[in-house]
Amino acid sequence: MAQVSSIADDQSSKxxxxxxxxxxxxxxxxxQFMEFTVPxxxxxxxxxxxxxxxxxxxxSVAVRYSCRQAxxxxxxxxxxxxxxxxxxxxxxxxxxxxxxxxxxxxxxxIRDLAVKFERLFDTHHKIKPYLDRDDTELESDAKEFLQxxxxxxxxIQFANCIKCGxxxxxxxxxxxxxxxxxxxxxxxxxRYVADSRDKGKDSRLKIIxxxxxxxxxxFAGSCSQVCPKGVDPAMGIQLLRGYMLGFRS
Amino acid sequence: xxxxxxKEGFKGMANPSRYGIERVAYWLMRLSGLGLLAYFIGxxxxxxxxxxxxxxxxxxxxxxxxxxxxxxxxxxxxMCVFHTVNGIRVMLGHGGVGVGKPARPDxxxxxxxxxxxxxxxxxxxxxxxxxxxxxxxxxxxxE
Amino acid sequence: xxxxxxxxIHYGTALAAVALVAVHILMxxxxxxxDSLEYETVLANYKFIPYAIMxxxxxxxxxxxxxxxxxxxxxxxxxxxxxEKAVSYGCLAAMFGLIAYGSRxxxxxxxxxx
Numbered sequence: 001m002a003q004v005s006s007i008a009d010d011q012s013s014k015x016x017x018x019x020x021x022x023x024x025x026x027x028x029x030x031x032q033f034m035e036f037t038v039p040x041x042x043x044x045x046x047x048x049x050x051x052x053x054x055x056x057x058x059x060s061v062a063v064r065y066s067c068r069q070a071x072x073x074x075x076x077x078x079x080x081x082x083x084x085x086x087x088x089x090x091x092x093x094x095x096x097x098x099x100x101x102x103x104x105x106x107x108x109x110i111r112d113l114a115v116k117f118e119r120l121f122d123t124h125h126k127i128k129p130y131l132d133r134d135d136t137e138l139e140s141d142a143k144e145f146l147q148x149x150x151x152x153x154x155x156i157q158f159a160n161c162i163k164c165g166x167x168x169x170x171x172x173x174x175x176x177x178x179x180x181x182x183x184x185x186x187x188x189x190x191r192y193v194a195d196s197r198d199k200g201k202d203s204r205l206k207i208i209x210x211x212x213x214x215x216x217x218x219f220a221g222s223c224s225q226v227c228p229k230g231v232d233p234a235m236g237i238q239l240l241r242g243y244m245l246g247f248r249s
Numbered sequence: 250x251x252x253x254x255x256k257e258g259f260k261g262m263a264n265p266s267r268y269g270i271e272r273v274a275y276w277l278m279r280l281s282g283l284g285l286l287a288y289f290i291g292x293x294x295x296x297x298x299x300x301x302x303x304x305x306x307x308x309x310x311x312x313x314x315x316x317x318x319x320x321x322x323x324x325x326x327x328m329c330v331f332h333t334v335n336g337i338r339v340m341l342g343h344g345g346v347g348v349g350k351p352a353r354p355d356x357x358x359x360x361x362x363x364x365x366x367x368x369x370x371x372x373x374x375x376x377x378x379x380x381x382x383x384x385x386x387x388x389x390x391x392e
Numbered sequence: 393x394x395x396x397x398x399x400x401i402h403y404g405t406a407l408a409a410v411a412l413v414a415v416h417i418l419m420x421x422x423x424x425x426x427d428s429l430e431y432e433t434v435l436a437n438y439k440f441i442p443y444a445i446m447x448x449x450x451x452x453x454x455x456x457x458x459x460x461x462x463x464x465x466x467x468x469x470x471x472x473x474x475x476e477k478a479v480s481y482g483c484l485a486a487m488f489g490l491i492a493y494g495s496r497x498x499x500x501x502x503x504x505x506x
Binding site for chain 1: 394395396398399400403464467468469470471476
Binding site: 259262279282283285286289290293294296297299300302303306307310314329333336337340343388389 | 403406407410413421425426429431434435438451454455458459461462465468469490493494496497500501505506
């Protein structure tokens with residue numbers, strides 16, 4: 001285990017030990033943790049601490065990030081044992097002198113904290129994440145699809161998904177089932193099924209009515225607890241299943 | 250850890266400590282289901298001893314009507330009550346009952362599906378299971 | 393069979409079994425626990441046709457529910473075409489085996505072949 005200390009520029013700021021999981025599947029046989037002492041302020045996020053390490057100690061730490069404001073969904077990782085967005089998690093909120101960052105579970109590791117998203121994007125694509133109807137706006141006399149505020153309320157919460165993958169990382173079924181569609185895709189299936197403009201309900205329900213589809217969700221709710229955007233995938237999945245069980249029409 | 254897929258694996262699935270009482274209920278539901286299936290198979294075998302006549306039945310009864318046997322039966326009662334009560338909660342949830350209504354989320358984004366109705370359902374299942382187990386122990390050891 | 397059909401059966405068998413098992417347990421509680429396990433009492437239960445039919449129903453319902461539950465857990469633990477087929481057919485075979493074994497006890501006892 002490597003250990004590096006920083007010289008805090010500002011004597012008034014506090015510091016924490018940042019433990020970063022290091023693993024390169026092409027070279028390493030197992031994961032190792034490197035420890036860095038990093039200064040932080042009340043507003044410092046875990047992502048900023050990792051970037052501080054990259055800037056001052058070890059630029060080879062692999063991490064994916066972009067917007068730094070919980071919009072792009074790139075910086076999901078396990079922070080102190082739970083899936084969170086690094087840019088949306090303040091160190092001061094963690095209430096710990098040691099912050100451990102690891103790559104998200106249930107995603108293949110590219111290197112260190114960066115993981116592959118292929119499976120998430122594949123399952124997302126599988127449930128047809130678009131309005132599915134025969135008539136389109138390409139018709140010459142077509143108008144926009146009108147929708148009431150009440151109809152919008154039915155799905156707008158689920159349209160907040162940023163595809164960060166935290167829900168898939170927390171899901172107990174995803175932990176062992178390589179073929180499970182996953183909470184992210186299932187919540188998005190509900191988003192489109194509940195959209196009054198969409199006509200693809202039957203085909204979507206058929207896609208997820210599989211031995212590794214919606215029935216492998218057991219309503220443990222871990223996905224909803226870690227969602228950084230308030231999407232509540234567990235709710236979407238149960239409402240979607242309500243259609244299949246005849247509770248909803 | 251499977252490095253290729255980096256799945257959390259059985260330990261991650263079975264670990265009930267990180268995501269609140271709902272994950273504990275998920276874990277207990279599985280455990281009680283497997284326990285009840287094992288008991289059910291044993292019970293079918295146990296009752297088949299009636300075909301061996303009075304002697305065979307009494308012989309097998311002597312094996313099960315022990316302190317250990319009573320404790321196992323009390324645990325089975327608890328598993329049965331928990332699995333039933335929590336099962337009804339989960340079934341209703343699966344139908345979309347009591348999981349809240351979709352709405353624009355507000356920070357800090359408390360998930361509506363993890364609401365007090367379901368938490369009360371889980372705690373009720375645990376408490377009822379404990380009471381049923383106590384009652385079972387009182388009946389079995391009270392004689 | 394579609395997964396939704398299987399799971400509807402799973403829920404249906406659960407609800408029906410809860411009602412019947414409750415009757416089964418309540419019947420045990422109509423008398424002293426030790427007395428309810430006496431050879432003559434148990435034999436009389438098996439020979440009472442409505443009760444024997446109820447036991448048969450409980451056997452079928454719980455076997456379907458229990459082994460489908462096991463199938464679900466096993467399918468989630470490991471994946472692969474051969475493994476999944478083995479799990480599905482294995483659970484089905486175990487279910488039929490248990491129903492046959494339990495039915496043998498009920499039918500033979502009911503018919504006085506003890």
